[in-house]
Amino acid sequence: MxxxxxxxxxxxxxxxxxxxxxxxxxxxxxxxxxxxxxxxxxxxxxxxxxxxxxxxxxxxxxxxxxxxxxxxxxxxxxxxxxxxxxxxxxxxxxxxxxxxxxxxxxxxNQMLLASSTTEGQNGANVRASAASLVHTGDIVSLDRDASVLSYGADADAIVTTARRSPESLPSDQVLALFFHDDYSLQRTSKWDVMGMRGTCSEGFRLMAKGRREQVLSEPYDRIHRRSMVPVTHLLWAACWAGVAAGAVTRAQSFVRMVARAQKGALPPGAPCATQASLSLSTLVRLVDSALANYLARASDGKALEELGFQTELNLRKVSASELAITTVMHAFNACGIAAYRNDGDFSVSRSLRDILSSAIMINNSRILANVSTSCLIGGVPDSLSRLQ
CATH class of the missing domain: 1.10.540.10 (Acyl-CoA dehydrogenase/oxidase, N-terminal domain)
Structure with a gap:
């Protein structure tokens, strides 16, 4: 299997x-x-x-x-x-x-699901919604300024946050599922950026209508802590580790190619290739450890909501993004001008542009500011873990 x-x-x-x-x-x-x-x-x-x-x-x-x-x-x-x-x-x-x-x-139907959690000018504050669901009998409707809707034009369905009702507070959110024939999109902004260009994270006015059963009854606050944050951070980190691994592979190939051409003499960037490999190993271990921690808690909702676990998830997101950027930069320096070029087998240009997005999805500074209090409460470990 x-x-x-x-x-x-x-x-x-x-x-x-x-x-x-x-x-x-x-x-x-x-x-x-x-x-x-x-x-x-x-x-x-x-x-x-x-x-x-x-x-x-x-x-x-x-x-x-x-x-x-x-x-x-x-x-x-x-x-x-x-x-x-x-x-x-x-x-x-x-x-x-x-x-x-x-x-x-x-x-x-193997459908592709997009998500709309960023709205208007709220930036990455996904825990507050301006647009609300409007209930008319068994039908719900939504008119939302989906200012960042990645691959929205190509999705088969959209999962979106919204205020529970027009009377609800911005933090009283629900999650709704709308299929392609339930909504229309009007483009409000384009996507012309350095990297991750194929994600097509454009802005749209999202107008949707569906049955009330398509709105999850569980509050989004709980969905956010138990599923959205853990799974998003873990899979983003796996993606960034993959980008870094691709860059390291090119750096290693470059060093081998030069060594063969120079009858064993290594290029000046060879030590950077070693640093890239070490950094990648650390990154992969971090992602593997985070996945294992999540899987051990996956069936226990309360364990997923523990402050310490939520804090660790956010900090590992920051660490993974920083390690990934460092790894790709080492690979870039290992290949020198060949990495700087946009063409050729050893170009690291696209990897570098793409990986720079990791620090701003969600912005690392925002995450560190949000978890600063919980870090102070958490203290420090009394000792190292025992080796098995």
Missing amino acids: EGDLAARIAAVAAVAARHADTVDADARFPAEAFAELKAQKLMAVLLPHVFGGEGRSVADAAQICYALGKVCSSTSMIYAMHSANVACVVNHRDDSEHFLACLRRIGV
Whole structure:
């Protein structure tokens, strides 16, 4: 079974690699890679079998993100965001027949889910909504300024936050699922950026209408802590580790190529390739450790909401992004001018531009400011962990 998964991941990665340069150059959605992801039945790996999925864990989704990150950062990041959305709707699903039918529709059709959590000028404050659901009998409607809606124009469905009702406070949020035939999009901003260009994170006016059963009854606050934050941070980190691994592979290949050409003499950047390898090893161990911690708590909602765990998740996001940037920079320096070029087998230009996004998704400074109080409360460990 695991060998089959590895082969399916490799097939998708091969397609993503062939189109990665044009996805970046044209800032377009990686349609070919996602056609192959659907063909390989990898879009619903987190959904239980009863909904047409595979019932796999977040660790399996992370492996897919890592493999895709090596060859196409945008494909990997989109898959990470999609998988986090799937985790939210399946982990917090209602038992109504209509919502269960929605999940089966997602799994059977291998649908791509986008999310709208950024609204208007609220930046990354996803815990407050301006737009509210309007209830008319069994129908709910929403008119939202979705100022950042990644791959929204190419998604099959959108998961969005909203105020529970027009009378609700901005923090009284719910999560709603709307399918493509439930909504319309009017573009309000374009996506012309340094890196992660294929994520197409444009702005839209989102106008949606669906059945009340498409709104999860569980408060978004709980969904946010138990699923959205853990799964998003873990899969983002796996994506960034993959980007770093791709850069390190090119650095190692460059050093070997020069050494062969110079009959064993190493290029000046060889020590940087060593630093890149060491940094990548640290990054991979950090991601593996975070995944193991999450999986040990995944079935215990209260454990997922513990302040210490939430703080650790946020800090690991910061550490993973910083380590990934450091790793790619070491690889960049190892290859020198060959890395600086946009063409050639040893270019690290796209990897560097893409990985710089990691520090601002969500901004590391914002995260550190938000967790500063909990870090002071938490104290420090009394001793090192015992070696087994």
